[in-house]
Amino acid sequence: MPHFEDDQQGDSKVLTKTKTRTKLARPRLYKVLLHNDDFTPREFVVVVLQHVFHMTESDASRLMLYVHKNGVGVVGLYPFSVAETKVAEVGSLAQQAEVPLLCTIEPDTGDGKDGDGGDDGDDGGDVN
Numbered sequence: 803m804p805h806f807e808d809d810q811q812g813d814s815k816v817l818t819k820t821k822t823r824t825k826l827a828r829p830r831l832y833k834v835l836l837h838n839d840d841f842t843p844r845e846f847v848v849v850v851l852q853h854v855f856h857m858t859e860s861d862a863s864r865l866m867l868y869v870h871k872n873g874v875g876v877v878g879l880y881p882f883s884v885a886e887t888k889v890a891e892v893g894s895l896a897q898q899a900e901v902p903l904l905c906t907i908e909p910d911t912g913d914g915k916d917g918d919g920g921d922d923g924d925d926g927g928d929v930n
């Protein structure tokens with residue numbers, strides 16, 4: 803904000819400008835993990851990923867197969883409230899269909915474990 807100050811003699815003016823830069827903490831992100839089981843039909847998993855996480859059919863199929871082979875995979879990184887809602891949506895769809903499909907939340911450490919590709923959260927994560 804511009805601010806005029808009198809100098810000692812009172813005849814000239816000095817303009818000083820103060821810039822305020824507020825540093826905002828980066829919001830903490832949480833991984834949504836998808837777990838394999840032996841009972842949920844593959845096609846159901848793909849449809850859930852498309853519906854809840856707005857994935858294309860080919861991305862959903864690729865992730866479903868990854869989880870089928872590796873036991874667990876990261877669906878995406880989200881702020882806590884979004885992650886919580888998505889996990890609840892998956893749980894609700896699984897319950898309606900009477901399948902044991904499981905999605906969980908884990909704080910993101912940016913260590914690249916669980917097949918998340920080492921995303922450090924710099925891009926703000928997936929906004930789906």
Ligand code: TYC
Nearest residue numbers: 837838839842843844869870
């Ligand atoms: N393993 C399941 C099957 O063979 C498919 C599956 C994939 C289930 C991913 C859950 O998160 C999952 N029908």
